[in-house]
Amino acid sequence: MTALIQVILVVAGAPLLAGMMRQIRARLEGRAGAGVLQPWRDLRKLARKQPIAPDGTGWVFRLAPLLLAGTALVAAAAVPLVATDAPLDGVSDLFAVVALLALGSVALALGGLDTGTAFGGMGASREVTILALVEPTILVSVFALSVRAGSTNLAAIVTSMAENPWAMLSPVSLLAAAALAIVTIAETGRIPVDNPSTHLELTMIHEAMVLEYAGPELALIEWASAARLSVLLGLLASLFAPWGIATADVGPLALLVACLVLVVKVAALGALLAAGEVFMAKLRLFRVPELLAGSFLMALLAVAASFFLA
Numbered sequence: 001m002t003a004l005i006q007v008i009l010v011v012a013g014a015p016l017l018a019g020m021m022r023q024i025r026a027r028l029e030g031r032a033g034a035g036v037l038q039p040w041r042d043l044r045k046l047a048r049k050q051p052i053a054p055d056g057t058g059w060v061f062r063l064a065p066l067l068l069a070g071t072a073l074v075a076a077a078a079v080p081l082v083a084t085d086a087p088l089d090g091v092s093d094l095f096a097v098v099a100l101l102a103l104g105s106v107a108l109a110l111g112g113l114d115t116g117t118a119f120g121g122m123g124a125s126r127e128v129t130i131l132a133l134v135e136p137t138i139l140v141s142v143f144a145l146s147v148r149a150g151s152t153n154l155a156a157i158v159t160s161m162a163e164n165p166w167a168m169l170s171p172v173s174l175l176a177a178a179a180l181a182i183v184t185i186a187e188t189g190r191i192p193v194d195n196p197s198t199h200l201e202l203t204m205i206h207e208a209m210v211l212e213y214a215g216p217e218l219a220l221i222e223w224a225s226a227a228r229l230s231v232l233l234g235l236l237a238s239l240f241a242p243w244g245i246a247t248a249d250v251g252p253l254a255l256l257v258a259c260l261v262l263v264v265k266v267a268a269l270g271a272l273l274a275a276g277e278v279f280m281a282k283l284r285l286f287r288v289p290e291l292l293a294g295s296f297l298m299a300l301l302a303v304a305a306s307f308f309l310a
Helices: 002-028 038-047 059-078 087-091 094-114 118-149 154-163 165-169 171-187 215-240 252-278 285-309
Strands: none
Touching: 002 038, 002 059, 002 215, 002 252, 038 215, 059 094, 059 215, 094 118, 094 154, 094 215, 118 154, 118 171, 118 285, 154 165, 154 215, 165 171, 171 215, 171 285, 215 252
């Protein structure tokens, strides 16, 4: 039941989160904006269009959007967002969730390569380069928190953080939170790593891989991108601000409160991210590995501090 609630929240709320972030950016830039519901309108319009595949593409091109969306759905069910006593919490291991996210990214990169275009190959190579730096950082940063919990199970880590609120002010938590926040931005293709609203060939990463997609397949990709952002922001909120998450009582009232608190926390993080993008410029492509290497160093320091303080 809890896993189903989490999936419904992500399916329905991910486009709304993207629309809210766009609206915040528009207001801060002095524009009216298209409204919070615009992503849902775009998805509906794309879903009604005829699917088109470029000449020469095969099953890899058609399978990539399905894998990207499928891994996002499984991650939404496995990550403890509203409760730590869900049916899938027993298998919501840190390594499994990171592998799911990596599988979706690799599938999309292969789909871009399958087109045989210069843009697809360029975007895929850039995506894999960032992926090689992002995924280890996610593993190491969350592993620093797992030392206290004695387990790599995400539900156990969230429960440990919820039972010891002062642990969130420790150097381990602060370093891990900073590292995870940076790689969340990189994993979801936000500024300063990537700009989701640009189509400049010298700077785009995610958009270069999806230029050949259209219709329902593009709708799946756009929804999956918003869902991955929602899941990662939800994981960040559950790990470092576990207030409101149901750790013992999973009754209807506790689940309702946990859902409302989750929506507030994810919306607050999304608003903060959107506001930061307005006042931040995109980094040059060759500076992105330096940023991600810095986040990996912070994650390593968090692991070292966790063993020292243990």
